[in-house]
Amino acid sequence: MSEVIHADHHDDHAHGPAKGLLRWLYTTNHKDIGTLYLWFSFTMFLIGGVMALVIRTELFQPGLQFIEPEFFNQMTTNHGLIMVFGAIMPAFVGLANWLIPMQVGAPDMALPRMNNLSFWILPFAFSMMISTLFMEGGGPNFGWTFYAPLSTTYAPDSVTYFIFAVHLMGASSIMGSINIIATILNMRAPGMTLMKMPMFVWTWLITAYLLIAVMPVLAGAVTMMLFDIHFNTSFFNAAGGGDPVMFQHIFWFFGHPEVYIMILPAFGIVSHIIPTFARKQLFGYTSMVYAVASIAFLSFIVWAHHMFTVGMPLAGQLFFMYSTMLIAVPTGVKVFNWISTMWRGSMTFETPMLFAIAFVVLFTIGGLSGLMLAITPADYQYHDTYFVVAHFHYVLVPGALFSIIAAVYFWIPKWTGKMYDESLGKLHFWLSFIGVNVTFFPQHFSGLAGMPRRIPDYALQFADFNMISSIGAFIFGFSQVFFLYVLIKTIRSGAPAAGRSWEGAKGLEWTLPSPAPYHSFTYPPEVKNEEVHG
Amino acid sequence: MKKQILQTLAGALAFLASGVALADELNMRVGVTDISRQVYDLHMTIFYICVAIGVVVFGVLFWSVFRHRKSLGAVPATFHESTKMELAWTIVPTLILIVMAVPATKVLVAMYDTGGEDMNIEVRGYQWKWQYKYLDEDYNNSFSFFSNLATPKAQIVNRSAKTENYLLEVDEHLRIPINRKVRFLVTSEDVIHAWWVPDFGIKRDAVPGMLNELWAIVETPGIYRGQCTELCGKDHGFMPIVVEAMPEAEFDAWYATKVSSEVVRQESMTKTFTHDELMVQGEGIYGTYCSSCHMANGEGVPPVFPAIAGSAVAMGPRDDHLSLVINGVSGSAMQAFGKQLDPVQLASVVHYQRHAFGNDAGDISQPQDVINLSNGQ
Ligand code: HEM
Ligand SMILES: [Cu+2]
Numbered sequence: 001m002s003e004v005i006h007a008d009h010h011d012d013h014a015h016g017p018a019k020g021l022l023r024w025l026y027t028t029n030h031k032d033i034g035t036l037y038l039w040f041s042f043t044m045f046l047i048g049g050v051m052a053l054v055i056r057t058e059l060f061q062p063g064l065q066f067i068e069p070e071f072f073n074q075m076t077t078n079h080g081l082i083m084v085f086g087a088i089m090p091a092f093v094g095l096a097n098w099l100i101p102m103q104v105g106a107p108d109m110a111l112p113r114m115n116n117l118s119f120w121i122l123p124f125a126f127s128m129m130i131s132t133l134f135m136e137g138g139g140p141n142f143g144w145t146f147y148a149p150l151s152t153t154y155a156p157d158s159v160t161y162f163i164f165a166v167h168l169m170g171a172s173s174i175m176g177s178i179n180i181i182a183t184i185l186n187m188r189a190p191g192m193t194l195m196k197m198p199m200f201v202w203t204w205l206i207t208a209y210l211l212i213a214v215m216p217v218l219a220g221a222v223t224m225m226l227f228d229i230h231f232n233t234s235f236f237n238a239a240g241g242g243d244p245v246m247f248q249h250i251f252w253f254f255g256h257p258e259v260y261i262m263i264l265p266a267f268g269i270v271s272h273i274i275p276t277f278a279r280k281q282l283f284g285y286t287s288m289v290y291a292v293a294s295i296a297f298l299s300f301i302v303w304a305h306h307m308f309t310v311g312m313p314l315a316g317q318l319f320f321m322y323s324t325m326l327i328a329v330p331t332g333v334k335v336f337n338w339i340s341t342m343w344r345g346s347m348t349f350e351t352p353m354l355f356a357i358a359f360v361v362l363f364t365i366g367g368l369s370g371l372m373l374a375i376t377p378a379d380y381q382y383h384d385t386y387f388v389v390a391h392f393h394y395v396l397v398p399g400a401l402f403s404i405i406a407a408v409y410f411w412i413p414k415w416t417g418k419m420y421d422e423s424l425g426k427l428h429f430w431l432s433f434i435g436v437n438v439t440f441f442p443q444h445f446s447g448l449a450g451m452p453r454r455i456p457d458y459a460l461q462f463a464d465f466n467m468i469s470s471i472g473a474f475i476f477g478f479s480q481v482f483f484l485y486v487l488i489k490t491i492r493s494g495a496p497a498a499g500r501s502w503e504g505a506k507g508l509e510w511t512l513p514s515p516a517p518y519h520s521f522t523y524p525p526e527v528k529n530e531e532v533h534g
Numbered sequence: 535m536k537k538q539i540l541q542t543l544a545g546a547l548a549f550l551a552s553g554v555a556l557a558d559e560l561n562m563r564v565g566v567t568d569i570s571r572q573v574y575d576l577h578m579t580i581f582y583i584c585v586a587i588g589v590v591v592f593g594v595l596f597w598s599v600f601r602h603r604k605s606l607g608a609v610p611a612t613f614h615e616s617t618k619m620e621l622a623w624t625i626v627p628t629l630i631l632i633v634m635a636v637p638a639t640k641v642l643v644a645m646y647d648t649g650g651e652d653m654n655i656e657v658r659g660y661q662w663k664w665q666y667k668y669l670d671e672d673y674n675n676s677f678s679f680f681s682n683l684a685t686p687k688a689q690i691v692n693r694s695a696k697t698e699n700y701l702l703e704v705d706e707h708l709r710i711p712i713n714r715k716v717r718f719l720v721t722s723e724d725v726i727h728a729w730w731v732p733d734f735g736i737k738r739d740a741v742p743g744m745l746n747e748l749w750a751i752v753e754t755p756g757i758y759r760g761q762c763t764e765l766c767g768k769d770h771g772f773m774p775i776v777v778e779a780m781p782e783a784e785f786d787a788w789y790a791t792k793v794s795s796e797v798v799r800q801e802s803m804t805k806t807f808t809h810d811e812l813m814v815q816g817e818g819i820y821g822t823y824c825s826s827c828h829m830a831n832g833e834g835v836p837p838v839f840p841a842i843a844g845s846a847v848a849m850g851p852r853d854d855h856l857s858l859v860i861n862g863v864s865g866s867a868m869q870a871f872g873k874q875l876d877p878v879q880l881a882s883v884v885h886y887q888r889h890a891f892g893n894d895a896g897d898i899s900q901p902q903d904v905i906n907l908s909n910g911q
Binding site for chain 1: 559560562572576580581584587591592594595598599602603605608609610611612613615616619620623624631634635638639641642643645646661689690691692696698699701702724725726732736738739741742743747760761762764765766767768769770771772
């Protein structure tokens with residue numbers, strides 16, 4: 001650790017951030033931009049969360065109590081879009097910005113100005129999308145999957161703004177990915193070979209390729225929508241010879257890799273936290289890397305499992321059923337490796353570890369329901385019911401989101417130089433854990449009992465489960481506001497943190513002092529074997 | 535101590551599993567077709583496999599969490615790979631998947647066994663109702679009707695108590711016979727909907743421009759309820775599906791009367807009606823379709839629902855009046871009735887409006903006029 005501090009002292013030109021608010025507008029520093037991404041994501045998370053609570057309030061009891069069906073649809077749509085594109089994805093990009101340069105021993109991202117641009121596009125994209133809610137005719141109301149022709153011929157006028165917002169988000173993601181790939185491939189410190197890279201770097205490298213591969217496909221889909229709406233083409237309009245089902249193929253060719261974009265970096269995070277608190281090296285580093293790569297590959301050939309009921313030939317159904325089932329194998333490998341890492345370790349249960357263990361358990365539950373959904377004949381019964389809602393919330397909330405929260409607790413001492421309050425962190429964990437399960441576990445049952453998703457009102461037999469779900473949602477919502485409090489308290493008055501903030505922590509970032517200096521690794525560090533995971 | 539915890543855990547999971555298997559409200563319905571039972575069995579098989587995987591995986595995890603903690607003095611081991619183990623947990627899951635894939639493939643193949651059907655019904659989704667059309671080659675004609683949500687608005691907005699089949703009742707059931715292979719041809723008029731009857735184990739998207747096939751042989755008479763399961767706009771939650779499976783003889787009798795009244799109806803399309811006939815039919819239709827807004831006395835509720843009595847339309851050119859009723863007034867509560875009512879009904883209700891409530895247009899509307907108008911002549 002000391003060598004690195006000395007190395008920093010050699011840098012005579014070391015300077016801190018610029019003064020004033022404009023710093024944030026002009027910054028090209030990976031740490032500043034990481035911070036911007038993370039706060040942006042948290043803001044979006046709270047906005048999307050409020051929408052979720054509007055939905056759960058309306059669903060607390062059967063009957064229409066608070067909002068009209070039309071507005072309900074706008075809430076479900078915008079909740080989904082904001083959480084996926086505004087909360088989860090930017091949070092991972094923020095973490096990538098903060099961590100990847102420090103973890104590979106680089107001074108900054110490879111393309112700092114583009115980095116600034118790819119962040120600053122986002123507030124405009126989302127302001128535009130959210131502003132449509134206040135336009136005449138309302139905002140997007142066709143679900144986050146925006147199936148045509150509901151999203152074209154039958155869409156509100158504001159759909160054009162939505163399309164433009166999606167284009168902007170896509171541009172931002174593509175630039176972010178190019179930057180991450182360029183950084184990882186070109187800026188590793190000498191000695192950091194590919195197979196010595198930390199898992200978070202590996203997972204992001206693969207995620208970035210997925211993003212570059214599928215974001216243009218999404219852009220293509222919305223462009224065809226734009227043409228159908230304004231220029232009288234008929235890509236998705238059956239009356240003009242088009243095909244609404246083609247929209248779904250294109251959407252899910254983007255959409256399924258997209259769901260893995262939201263989980264692969266989470267795999268990386270958990271692969272750092274579990275070894276740290278088990279005080280034991282990550283089990284099966286090599287197979288972890290190969291598992292991520294195979295998941296990424298498979299994610300391109302399973303898309304139509306979202307479309308089993310659309311009417312495909314038997315051979316197609318079988319192909320997509322088998323390929324989807326196959327994804328369970330590499331996913332299982334990851335889970336087994338995490339558990340083997342814990343096995344015969346010497347574990348402690350600080351907040352990041354609690355979130356990481358909950359991740360392993362609850363993500364696995366989501367994976368198992370995913371396996372059930374892969375079984376085509378059974379999926380006919382599950383599809384578009386709350387069973388699917390339960391599935392993807394299990395993989396996304398205690399999956400992707402818990403990993404992000406775990407990452408924040410894990411690295412916040414490095415970012416701020418301050419330690420969070422452990423008992424508040426644990427309280428936050430238990431509230432979130434209870435909240436998430438009370439919200440989403442009962443949805444398996446309401447789905448099996450036959451409750452369709454995306455409905456503002458429901459038959460009486462679903463009443464109990466919906467009430468429980470709504471109560472859970474409010475517990476969960478409250479606990480995330482509490483998280484904000486914990487964060488602010490840490491930043492304001494947390495106890496000073498050591499450079500290596502956790503006993504078992506390994507990796508170049510922990511060789512830096514806490515908080516990490518504004519410019520770190522201006523000279524490449526030595527990559528010592530004891531800092532390497534694999 | 536740890537053992538106890540583990541046992542309790544396993545017990546709890548097993549309890550949960552059996553609870554799920556038993557309770558009706560918690561689980562998939564077994565249903566009333568051979569296919570739905572096969573699907574249910576498949577569902578339970580994979581569910582139990584998943585529970586077993588869960589018990590093993592979480593068992594090991596929690597064992598580790600309870601035993602291998604620093605506070606108990608655990609010293610970390612140093613192993614970090616094992617080719618044997620890694621091979622094992624790649625191969626064993628693959629085998630389990632094959633065990634699941636075999637019955638899944640069988641059921642799927644059985645479901646795709648279309649053909650040999652005894653009757654065909656076209657199911658057409660509309661925003662936000664279903665239309666059912668019996669396709670019958672014997673009679674060289676077919677008859678169809680709409681099936682609308684029948685739950686009163688007052689229940690939905692909580693002004694009156696919700697009844698048993700809240701949101702799951704319609705004005706006219708789809709009727710089918712038991713023990714016969716009924717083929718459903720599913721399509722849509724506007725956006726994508728999905729037609730699902732859980733008790734039959736079948737669900738298919740209704741896609742505009744596409745005809746999807748489904749079939750069922752129902753074994754038990756009864757009323758089976760489902761809902762639209764693809765987001766289709768504002769009232770997606772309010773377009774239920776109700777199918778009544780009837781004993782064969784009962785169905786045949788019902789079908790025969792339906793068909794003969796259909797024959798009469800078809801013939802009446804080319805008929806010329808007298809003023810009195812039109813007034814009688816028209817009054818009935820007015821009562822069903824118009825009077826909720828325009829009021830029984832034709833006074834309406836201006837300005838939202840205009841009066842018919844003395845209205846410029848009812849006293850103006852006849853064809854304008856007919857087209858307004860056929861096409862509706864967009865952006866208002868006035869629907870396009872051209873899709874719901876047939877030419878005889880349209881002609882009589884318009885004729886009625888022009889000659890009731892003190893109106894006296896002095897002309898006559900015939901089904902042929904409606905047909906001509908619809909054909910753009
Ligand atoms: C073993 C792994 C998984 C399998 C086998 C699997 C399988 C499936 C299947 C078959 C569906 C379609 C269900 C239907 O609509 O009827 C589905 C939906 C979904 N899955 Fe997964 N899944 C897995 C993991 C994941 C992961 C890791 C994520 C995200 C982090 C995810 C996110 C989603 C989402 C968002 C949907 C619903 C999309 C929508 O219709 O709105 N899944 N999954
Ligand atoms: Cu998928």
